[in-house]
Amino acid sequence: MNLNRARDFYSAYYEGSLDQGLRQAFEHALSNESEVSAEYGQFVRIMDELRRLDRPVEVPSDLHLKIRERVDAHINSKSRKTSPSWLFAWKPFTYGVVATAAIIGVVASFSSNRGSIGTAGLIDVPTSDPVIEFNDGTTVLKFQSAAPNTVSVTRVEDGSIIATVQAGGKRIASPLTNSSEGAELVRIGFSSNFRPLYLAVPGTKAKAQPEGKGTLADMMVAMADQYRVPIVCESTDVLQPTEWNFDQADAVQASSDELGSLGMKAAAHNGGLVWISSK
């Protein structure tokens, strides 16, 4: 066994895992080849030296703090990064009879834009029920409340509150914009008088989801992605299971069978918005 061949067996011999025949050949080389003997001797000392490195190293006293800070920063940055994707740009303002709308949280940053938002669909409030309209690609929530009322927009997927508006006056209207790529589903809740509404708003990019299986909520998101229109549902049970196959060009027709089996129906509103309600 020459030096090059012997090198292949240094590790196995050092660990005692070389089989008998090779071990004998290797030991013969060790005894008779001075180069092998010298080099293997160095190899062993280096391996032994490596093991000496396992002595405990002093751990910095602030290591735990540093880890915690890094993890916390990650969590915070993640929530900051993901918030905009949920954010429905809630830009309330008053019209008609002067109303007072106190804006909380993220909405506060929009207060300087009061009155500067486009006027599409903001001409009147026909009923006291909340209305969602879809005009020129903009989804607008309108409602009128004689009594103080709190409107909250909650992301259904994780229950996070996106915006809260205290409407203590008569009427408010707010464009709702989804800045994420895919459709998002929110629950619009009112502190009194009005039923909650579920609203799926298309995202910034087209995402075809023609077939699927999941909950009614999933189906609403898929419809919004597929047909690029807002989908509103009055049902309080958007978690009931369903399947869908959007094989028609019209969203209402495509969803009628699935919704029918859930005891629901869909109707087309202005701009193509789909409103789902009980039969």
Added chain:
Amino acid sequence: MTDDALLIELSQKGDRNAFDTLIRKYEARAYQYAYRLTSNQDEASDIVADAFVRVYSALKNFRGQSAFGTWLYRILTNCYLDLRKKERNRRHESLEATMNIDGSDVQRQFADESDGPEEIIERTARETAVQEALGKMPEYQQAMLVMYHVENLTYEEISEALDLPIGTVKSRLNRARLALRDLLTSNVELFTLG
């Protein structure tokens, strides 16, 4: 259910105290490994902190196919590889700088008071030479050597941590050992018997 399994399950459910306990349990071991790869306190701390961020992010997908400790080694190794990759991309640091050895730390760690001054000097020189040679090795070989020889991981554990078949671990480890020996040829007198 093991302590780790319970802590992981609680952490997966969002229990920050459980995750904190998990960090406390493994941070020292993680630091030892990172320090032996980098020989630099700041880099080692950064690697460990980054690794626990990655653990936090990926914990929901951890299914316990391997032990948490083994999984952590894998993440630490990846953090180390990423750190070196970033450095290479920046091209700001020389190879010598990346092998930064704090001489006083090395001496403080490895001095054995039972030896005389000459033995201490000689052993310290050997250990420093090994550390420096490790620092010159390809990162993967370096990690493998440290895992096996210093962290005392088994072939099976290294196989899981690096996602390599055991046979590959063995053959690569042999190559790494020979490469280490080659790197130490200039210091051969330190490792010659007699």
